[in-house]
Amino acid sequence: MMEYKSYTVEEAKKKLEHYCAYQERCHDEVYRKLRELNMIPQAIDTIIVHLIENNFLNEERFACSFARGKFRIKQWGRRRITNELKARNISSYNINKAMKEIPEGEYLETFDRLVAREWEESPETNIPKRKKKVMDYLLRKGYESNLVLDAVHSLPEK
Structure with a gap:
């Protein structure tokens, strides 16, 4: 039989203050953590309100x-x-x-650097396959398809 440690609301508050102070957290992560600690819904609401009011959770x-x-x-x-x-x-x-935290210039520089690096480092000798691999990589990274298509079309043909 497993033993569950139970926490008082105050103990859980302290624990979650440390959890939020260590690294920024979203409400979902905090809610999941409180569920793991077997807190009841009313206690969870109380603790989340406390964390927001004391700026641990934003x-x-x-x-x-x-x-x-x-x-x-x-x-x-x-x-x-x-x-x-x-x-x-x-x-x-x-x-x-x-x-808005991501400056446009820095975003495009990073994108261009990734395109160049992927193109140079790709071992693929077949140019269309190589372009497809670069394109797939950039799309997986989450870059906009119009940016990716423009970049791949401007890659050398040979």
Whole structure:
């Protein structure tokens, strides 16, 4: 038989304060964490309100931080970042705000760098296949299809 540790609301609050202070979290992550701690719905609501009021939990801050991080560290495109935020139930308002965190110039520079790197490093000798691999890679990264098509069409034919 498994033993479940039970937490008082105060213990859970402290635990979740640390959880949110360590790294930005979205409401969904916090809710899931509280469910894992076997908290009842009323306690979950109380704790989430406490975290928001004390600025441990801020969905707009989470969305902006997430967008900056995924773009700068993983070089994700806007479409992938948007989809990941939607999967975390972030509001359209906060997603739009987060997208403004990515400067257009830096976005296009990163995109161009990825195109060039993928093209150079591809071992594929068949040019159409090579272009397809570069295109698939960029679409997986979440870059807009019009950007990807323009970039792939401008790649050398030989």
